[in-house]
Amino acid sequence: MNKSGLPCPFSGCGSSDAFSWETEKQVGKCFSCNESYPQKGMVLHSWASQEYPLKDNKSMTVDDMVSRSKPMSRDDTPSDGLVYKEFRGISTSTMEFFKVKTNDVKQVYPYPNGTNKVRMLPKDFSRNGGFKADSLFGSNLFPVGCARKVTVCEGELDAMSAHQMLSGGGYINPVVSLPSASPNGKLWGNVSAYLDSFDQIILSVDNDDAGREVAEVLFDLFPDKVHIMDHGIHKDANDFLLASAGRAYKSAWWSAKKYSPAGFTAGAEDWLKAVHEETPYEYTPTFSEALNDVTRGWVKGGITVVKAPPGTGKTSVFRAAQHDLVVKKNMRVGVLHMEEMKSTTARGMATYHLGKNVNTQEDQEFYDVSNESLDIAISEVVEDNKFVAFEVNPQDPIEDTLKQAKYAVTVYGCDYLFIDHLQRLAYLSGVDGATAALTELGVRLVEFSKRRNVGIICISHVNDDGKTKYAKSIEEEAIMLIELKRDMKAEGDDANYTTVEVTKNRPYSRLGEAGRLHYNPETTIVKGV
DSSP: OEEEEEOOOBTTTOOSSOEEEETTTTEEEETTTOOEESOTTOOBOTTHHHHSOOTTOSSSOHHHHHHTOOOOOBOOSOOTTOBOOOBTTBOHHHHHHTTOEEOSSEEEEEOTTSOEEEEETTTBOOOBTTOOOOSOBTGGGSOTTSSSEEEEESSHHHHHHHHHHHOOTTOOOOEEEOSSSSOOHHHHHHHHHHHHTSSEEEEEOOSSHHHHHHHHHHHHHOTTTEEEOOOTTOSSHHHHHHTTOHHHHHHHHHTOEEOOOOOOOOHHHHHHHHHHHOOTTOEEOOSOHHHHHHHOSEESSEEEEEEEOTTSOHHHHHHHHHHIIIIISOOOEEEEETTSOHHHHHHHHHHHHHTSOOSSHHHHHHTTOOHHHHHHHHHHHHGGGOEEEOOOOTTSHHHHHHHHHHHHHHHHOOSEEEEEOHHHHHHHHOGGGHHHHHHHHHHHHHHHHHHHTOEEEEEEEBOTTSOBSSOHHHHHHOSEEEEEEOOTTOOGGGGGEEEEEEEEETTTOOOEEEEEEEEETTTTEEEEO
16 A cells, blocks of 8 residues: 655655655655665664564665664754855845845745744755644745736745746746645645635646646646646756746746646656556455455545445445444545535444444433543544545535545545445436536546546445436446345345445456345444355
8 A cells, every 4th residue: 555645764854744655565755855765775764664664675674774763853053143145046135035044054944834944054854853844935925816826836945046037027926835845635735725816826846756746736626727837958946047047937937838637658667667656456455355355345546336226225334434444444535425414424433433323312322322432432533634524515516526526635635535425416416417417527536536546436326227327427437336235125134134246347357246234223333244
């Protein structure tokens, strides 16, 4: 499983959110310092051996790491002589505008959140203990919506360089910088409203993996606003400035093209990169061993549709899957439950966590569960925003579902999204246009799920004859179809069993019955049998 947005283990970097770690392969890369992990002779923070263990790696042991590690530290170097002064072509007046001071040993960048990022000269960011990478450098200097365009750079020096080259003519040219090359979800959540106040977002970033990742994240948040500059022979904005190419930078800025994630894969390097970095059909086992035997698990990079007629217990199955993913599999989950209140969702998750029915206040009292126990259970499920729920605008359900899905993945880091149910979205779109609306939604969700490697699991209602209502096209787009069947005429405990059948399995081909699920009417909990 790949995890991103993690602190870099290399002591000379200092990034809190630029590291990507592949847990099974036990390899990683920091997109801030651009170092691969592990490597011979690496110098690491003291905590690296626990966070990124290499117990199965022959060339680098945990003991090797600890012996060469050193802790992340706060800046304790003298602040004497910190002044506004020219640095790498950036003028004293620009430094003063951005409140950046320099002395013989360091340069200090003040951030709007009240913390400082420190650069030990010439380029060492290892003394940034306490720095919070959750705001944009320079954003406090340019009010919300103060211009049509805002320029976003990857580094503070680039932001100051860009502002210096773009200034003049009596216009406000807001330029801000990301706190690192691979920002975390908290940053995007904090700055989304600010960036959205501008008509265009001009990206002036490196043409590397980290730069492209930033472009894709912003594209997901603001698909109609993101434009990207072509730096040509220059690496970044400061490179333009040092080359006295300010006019060329302005030209590239005016010529920024609207960003599109589409592109070509060509040449051995591109193909090999795809093979070694992409994780097609990555999956997480479900709560049912029998279902895992057929599907392996909930698959990422596509849509899974769970089909069933009304009254089959689809939402109960979703609840079991969601709690299992969040609590037992340590996944991040976002849910769209359009037919229930948020308190119902929370109580349903607490029911699985406690093993007791607390779906209503009356149930809670009957099973003698205190409010304190309920609150603790809910808090444990949702801690660190690993379980989030979102709503959609009923006036524009399809577009808003896409927007909210992208936000859940980008800001909250969701691994899986659950949509309950597709037909409700269709009804909101109007019966006449329901099929067309769900067709559009399916195509766009598939593109998004592949590009961001997220699993999207949808409930779809079927008619009495087993046909999907309005959502046939999404079935065709899906990589997995799971059908739930229950004998509505059964009596006694037999009525509490649901048969599971896999009717489409693009990743792993196996089809057929995948066990049964049992619903306990006392606890309201679903389990695989």
